Amino acid sequence: MRKRVFVVLAVVFLLTAGVVYAKELKMAKKAGEYTVQMKFDKASPVVGDNSVQIEVTDSMGRLVTDAKVKLDYSMPAMPGMPAMNYTADISQTGEVYNAVLNLSMAGSWNIDVKVKHDKKTVSAKFTIDAK
Numbered sequence: 001m002r003k004r005v006f007v008v009l010a011v012v013f014l015l016t017a018g019v020v021y022a023k024e025l026k027m028a029k030k031a032g033e034y035t036v037q038m039k040f041d042k043a044s045p046v047v048g049d050n051s052v053q054i055e056v057t058d059s060m061g062r063l064v065t066d067a068k069v070k071l072d073y074s075m076p077a078m079p080g081m082p083a084m085n086y087t088a089d090i091s092q093t094g095e096v097y098n099a100v101l102n103l104s105m106a107g108s109w110n111i112d113v114k115v116k117h118d119k120k121t122v123s124a125k126f127t128i129d130a131k
Contacts, residue, residue: 027039034056036115037054037057038126039053045129047131050103051100052071053096054071054097054113064115065094065095070087072112075107075109076110088100103130106131110125110126111126
């Protein structure tokens with residue numbers, strides 16, 4: 001009986017340890033001739049601050065470091081609640097664009113990353129589910 005309890009506890013520990021140390025969430029979308037990759041610092045976005053790194057690559061796979069990147073995020077209107085629309089401040093560190101999304105409530109959020117480069121503006125749209 002003790003052996004069975006030990007095995008069950010070991011399995012529970014291993015499963016929860018995997019959740020605690022889970023990797024970041026990565027998402028990528030095409031935007032015109034560019035690929036926009038977003039990497040969240042957590043495996044699943046949560047209510048509150050979520051750090052995001054954005055990489056923009058051209059059609060040859062080269063990093064684009066001289067683009068103007070804008071990130072808007074929103075939650076659509078629901079019964080009894082108006083739509084929520086926000087813009088994140090973008091900073092650049094080397095080849096990566098950084099932002100912090102402050103998600104005010106759990107649920108589905110829409111993210112629109114706009115990239116302006118070579119006098120063209122393209123957009124990549126993502127959807128995340130905050131817990």
